Amino acid sequence: MERIMTNRLDRAYSMYHAELENAALRVLRSGWYIMGRELEKFEKDFAAYCGASYCSGTGNGLDALYLSCRALGIGEGDEVIVQGNTFIASVMGISMTGATPVFVEPDEYYQIDADRIEEKISDKTKAVMVVHLYGQTACMDRITAICEKHGLKLIEDCAQSHGAGYKGKMSGTFGNAGCFSFYPSKNLGAFGDAGAVITNDKETDRRVRMLRNYGSEKRYYNEEVGINSRLDELQAALLDIRLSHIRTLTMERKAKAERYLKEIDNPKIILPKTREGAEHVYHQFVIRCESRDELAAYLSERDIDTIIHYPVPPHLSKAYAYLGIKKGSLPITEKYADTVLSIPMYIGITEEEQERVIEALNAYV
Numbered sequence: 001m002e003r004i005m006t007n008r009l010d011r012a013y014s015m016y017h018a019e020l021e022n023a024a025l026r027v028l029r030s031g032w033y034i035m036g037r038e039l040e041k042f043e044k045d046f047a048a049y050c051g052a053s054y055c056s057g058t059g060n061g062l063d064a065l066y067l068s069c070r071a072l073g074i075g076e077g078d079e080v081i082v083q084g085n086t087f088i089a090s091v092m093g094i095s096m097t098g099a100t101p102v103f104v105e106p107d108e109y110y111q112i113d114a115d116r117i118e119e120k121i122s123d124k125t126k127a128v129m130v131v132h133l134y135g136q137t138a139c140m141d142r143i144t145a146i147c148e149k150h151g152l153k154l155i156e157d158c159a160q161s162h163g164a165g166y167k168g169k170m171s172g173t174f175g176n177a178g179c180f181s182f183y184p185s186k187n188l189g190a191f192g193d194a195g196a197v198i199t200n201d202k203e204t205d206r207r208v209r210m211l212r213n214y215g216s217e218k219r220y221y222n223e224e225v226g227i228n229s230r231l232d233e234l235q236a237a238l239l240d241i242r243l244s245h246i247r248t249l250t251m252e253r254k255a256k257a258e259r260y261l262k263e264i265d266n267p268k269i270i271l272p273k274t275r276e277g278a279e280h281v282y283h284q285f286v287i288r289c290e291s292r293d294e295l296a297a298y299l300s301e302r303d304i305d306t307i308i309h310y311p312v313p314p315h316l317s318k319a320y321a322y323l324g325i326k327k328g329s330l331p332i333t334e335k336y337a338d339t340v341l342s343i344p345m346y347i348g349i350t351e352e353e354q355e356r357v358i359e360a361l362n363a364y365v
């Protein structure tokens, strides 16, 4: 029996391969590879898809987060609130500016717990960074109200939530900046590194564009110390093809998730839930189990791979030991790190493969 992997990017590629290959050849033959028409077109199309006024491409998702923080004036001496259970890039986007991340526990949907944000606000707090983790939006009406009340900027990490919405509005459009990653395995994936920042604010967009290109708007005239983080023409052209199919791709993920939700039935396994008003695009299908490591080993023996998103919460990573946050200080975050398990979920997973995953999970005792 063929091993079921946690992701199969070859399957997604084969879906639109002719269109993708044509676009790649067009760019290769054009003689123009950085900051050209392909990027302009993708930026325009992605902004329109999200319902945002502006989009600027970046080299990757981490840079999108970092550049947004910089564009919004976040830096040394500032604090930014972020959920404890996230991919470490969210936190690095904050700390790379010199600002200090302040962690908040997640709710039962794995998103930042809106009830626990205000207790973490200090006179140094400059912004809240929301992560729409696993593909589901956080409780955005409550969070936007908190940010407004306290005069805080709102940054959304949308690296896992392309096309996810909350009460009819797209992720990335609730706050000052929406940050996307198009890493190959994301719901909208490139064929290398890529990212973007969307915003409705002209000045924020101007600053991101300036900072992504050595802090210059006019070539060789540099206003600020920026970085080099550009989305190249080849990736932009390939992303634009996939963007034109994203509704189909999202529907497929949802249909696969629906099947898991309907057919996985085991009292030892906690299935993901969707918040009222939130739309889930299932970047990951994350279950929870008290005996998580044993379950993962059991599945592996049956040729089913799984992955943990994420085994070490940022506050307990060596990278952030300098913050001095002790084990036990974020019990819900730490409990999730010990019990979550992502099962195979990707474009092109077959019915038979899903069947095998479901049967194995239901037979686990």
Ligand SMILES: *Cc1c(COP(=O)(O)O)cnc(C)c1O
Pocket (backbone or CB within 6 Å): 060, 061, 062, 063, 086, 087, 089, 090, 131, 157, 159, 160, 181, 182, 183, 193, 194, 195
């Ligand atoms: C993937 C991811 C990022 C980083 O994106 P890169 O393009 O890999 O830099 C940031 N935040 C979250 C939540 C992610 O999943």
